[in-house]
Amino acid sequence: MRLGIIGLSQSGKTTVFEALTRSAATDGQHQESRIGTIIVPDKRVEVLSEMYNPRKTIFTQVAYFLPGKSDHGGGPKKEQSIWTQVRDCDALIHTIRNFSSYGVDAPTPKEDVITIDQELIISDLVVVEKRLERLALDEKRGKKPNPEEITLLKQCIAHLNNEIPLRRFPEIARTKLLRGFAFLSAKPMLILFNNADEDDSLPDSSSMPEGEECMVIRAKLEQEIAQMTDEEADEFLAEFNITASATDRVIQRSYDLMGLISFFTVGEDEVRAWTIGRNTDAVDAAEVIHSDIKKGFIRAEVLAYDDLMDAGTYAEARKKGTVRLEGKTYKVCDGDIINFRFNV
Ligand SMILES: Nc1nc2c(ncn2[C@@H]2O[C@H](COP(=O)(O)OP(=O)(O)O)[C@@H](O)[C@H]2O)c(=O)[nH]1
Ligand SMILES: [Mg+2]
Incomplete structure (x- = not known):
């Protein structure tokens, strides 16, 4: 299971990735794509492990993927490569800049959500149109296309032309006939508002996209915590009166987002969490x-x-x-x- 981190340049993608995966801070210098596999925190597994005292305790895992040179707005070719990179991801984490910093314009969270969504939508439109052309060509050559597929593709086009992402229509995009196209706008998406260190509130509702999964993270703060030892982190959290690091919640939420649940097997040898779909x-x-x-x-x-x-x-x-x-x-x-x- 793999989650791709997307978003505008300077929104905090690298920072979020480093916070979630606790990887070394690179100050955004890293240009290659990165992948980090992390365990999904689950209190229940800890409790079961204490109960059974097994030789092995195994948590479930997910992978976070940061596309290489993942800055948008660098011309069509550059964008294409990012979208190709995340096409096989199971879900997307969309980072939105919601902090101000020196030399950067005031944040525009609502506009930024739309900007990226439009790119996903255009990418899907291209795929759908190519497929319809292909089917038309096949028909000319005497190969009968599946009428159901054409109907579904036309429904996609209608929604995409109305600038509505396909994730709102799982009954279309997740059908057996269309699933294989791996539409970007159909992927489950978690919107992460990346706030300033001292701000842990969601933007007011007028700048919140409707019907989307949203969360707040203070990525820079979280990234700093992720670089600490556990003792240092505990001290730090206490000092700033924070109950728990947000990364665990983001990880848990993105697991839910992919429609995943866990079941457990227990015994003296092993306590283990397994991942399945709902x-x-x-x-x-x-x-x-x-x-x-x-x-x-x-x-x-x-x-x-x-x-x-x-x-x-x-x-x-x-x-x-x-x-x-x-x-x-x-x-x-x-x-x-x-x-x-x-x-x-
Ligand atoms: N104040 C503040 N700065 C941040 C936050 N997250 C990232 N930054 C800074 O914003 C800049 C861009 O972050 P980066 O993660 O490289 O963004 P990317 O271009 O989307 O990968 C860096 O200088 C970060 O240190 C945050 O939550 N608060
Ligand atoms: Mg970056």
Whole structure:
């Protein structure tokens, strides 16, 4: 799972990347693309690990990707390459400058959101139009196009021409027929307002885009915290009266944004979090662990994390009857602790 960081030049993309991935600060000098894999913080995994005291504890991971030379507005060719770079990302983090600094104009968050969205929309329009041309050409050569695909593509064009990003229409962009085009404006997007150090509020509602996922980060502050040792960071947070670093929240939120949830497996050997999409069937969740478990699937023994906390121990939960046996098509929930029964 991979999230691409996009945004206008000087909006704080590099700073956000370095804060989220705790990578060395480069003061924006780095020109190559960068990728940082980080663990998704999850308090529940920590609690389970304390409970089972396993040899190994494994969290889920996501990767953040910072395109190379990722400054927009550098001519069509430059932009194209950025959009090509993020095309295989599962979601986008859009950094918006919402701080003032010396020698830079006052921030214009609302306009900036639109500027980037327009680039995504134009890029998608090009893809859709090329595809329609291709299908028309095929038809001339006697190959019958799928009418359903043409209908869907035309719906895309209508929305894009109205400057509405396709992420508002998952029922169109996520269909099997269109998914493969990986439309940029259809990717889930988290808008990060990058505020000045002393400002932790969202911009007022008149500058907030409607119907979008928005969050505030003080990227520079977070980046400084990310460079510290844990003790230093704790001291720093206390001094500035901040309860927790925002990066964990951004990471958690971007995990949710991609439609991902976690289930857990527990034991003396290993406590582990696994990543699946929402509404995944138990038998498909089993496959994430091993294809043999899917093949030989009998039943899933499921205990919700909260029910385990209520009961105190697994044995106690069993007595209370909250440990359930579920079949292949059970929809796994976030926080389910699962013990798959299977034979090979
Ligand atoms: N005051 C302030 N400056 C920031 C913040 N985030 C980034 N900057 C500064 O803004 C400049 C551009 O940041 P950078 O991350 O390189 O932006 P990029 O061009 O989008 O990668 C750098 O000098 C950063 O130190 C912030 O939250 N507050
Ligand atoms: Mg940069």
